[in-house]
Amino acid sequence: MSAKRLESPPSALGLYARAGLGAIPGTGRLPFLAGGGGEIPDTQLELGDVEVDRGRLAEYARVCGFALRDTLPATYPHVLAFPLHLKLLTDPSFPFAAVGLVHIANRIEQLRPIAAGERLTLAVRATQLEAHPKGRTFRLHTEARAGGELVWSGESTNLRRGGGGESGASKDAPAADPPSLRDEAEWSLTGDLGRRYASVAGDRNPIHLYGLTAKAFGFPRQIAHGMWTKARCLAQLDSRLPEAYTVDVAFKRPIVLPSKVKFASADTAGGLEFGVRSARDDTPHLAGSVAAG
Numbered sequence: 001m002s003a004k005r006l007e008s009p010p011s012a013l014g015l016y017a018r019a020g021l022g023a024i025p026g027t028g029r030l031p032f033l034a035g036g037g038g039e040i041p042d043t044q045l046e047l048g049d050v051e052v053d054r055g056r057l058a059e060y061a062r063v064c065g066f067a068l069r070d071t072l073p074a075t076y077p078h079v080l081a082f083p084l085h086l087k088l089l090t091d092p093s094f095p096f097a098a099v100g101l102v103h104i105a106n107r108i109e110q111l112r113p114i115a116a117g118e119r120l121t122l123a124v125r126a127t128q129l130e131a132h133p134k135g136r137t138f139r140l141h142t143e144a145r146a147g148g149e150l151v152w153s154g155e156s157t158n159l160r161r162g163g164g165g166e167s168g169a170s171k172d173a174p175a176a177d178p179p180s181l182r183d184e185a186e187w188s189l190t191g192d193l194g195r196r197y198a199s200v201a202g203d204r205n206p207i208h209l210y211g212l213t214a215k216a217f218g219f220p221r222q223i224a225h226g227m228w229t230k231a232r233c234l235a236q237l238d239s240r241l242p243e244a245y246t247v248d249v250a251f252k253r254p255i256v257l258p259s260k261v262k263f264a265s266a267d268t269a270g271g272l273e274f275g276v277r278s279a280r281d282d283t284p285h286l287a288g289s290v291a292a293g
């Protein structure tokens with residue numbers, strides 16, 4: 001594997017402009033854009049001395065429902081690494097255009113709480129393609145280290161639709177919500193939620209921003225970010241989470257904004273199960289689990 005060390009964080013806004021151009025049919029054949037087909041490049045991107053912007057962290061906590069503390073929410077290293085994800089996905093060697101990929105599952109392992117003042121080194125790589133009933137999947141694997149110590153890792157499973165294989169869903173994806181989950185909260189999600197989350201997380205995928213831009217990709221209106229939904233669930237569970245844990249989620253049906261959804265959870269022998277469903281018709285949006293250690 002070749003490693004590429006970056007001197008500064010890439011501009012997510014500029015990379016999204018590149019990603020949008022790559023989504024236009026036929027542009028994948030251009031040598032300076034992703035989407036030309038082939039295999040996943042065996043490349044790792046690394047960025048050192050990453051410092052947390054306290055103001056941005058406070059706004060992220062507000063948008064996602066976390067209490068503001070001197071430690072990072074477990075989902076926040078994903079936000080810090082997102083520009084690296086986007087840079088990898090928009091590299092000319094990447095076989096698919098970034099816009100149009102579907103984030104179907106996410107795993108985070110928090111090995112210990114990360115202080116907001118710690119400087120982190122981030123590393124991102126993509127795994128090779130795997131068959132999926134609806135196409136092919138790959139995973140973006142991310143690690144965060146503090147002083148050489150691995151303190152956090154994450155994996156985002158992405159689906160490229162078309163040409164489905166024979167394998168089942170991702171082996172890391174939790175099962176559908178078990179019937180024992182108890183409703184605990186109802187959240188009213190406003191139409192501007194995607195724009196508010198994008199402003200603090202940097203994820204400006206057009207499917208999350210406006211009805212018009214979402215319709216261009218086949219959605220009736222803009223949809224909530226999956227990582228916002230995961231973060232909001234962890235904020236709801238905050239008082240019940242251990243210091244070190246692994247949290248898996250599978251993203252089911254998208255949450256079309258504005259919307260009302262229900263959060264439910266249950267304690268299990270090994271941790272927690274939780275889920276998010278439509279308050280109107282019980283359509284499942286997210287199924288998740290937490291395991292201690």
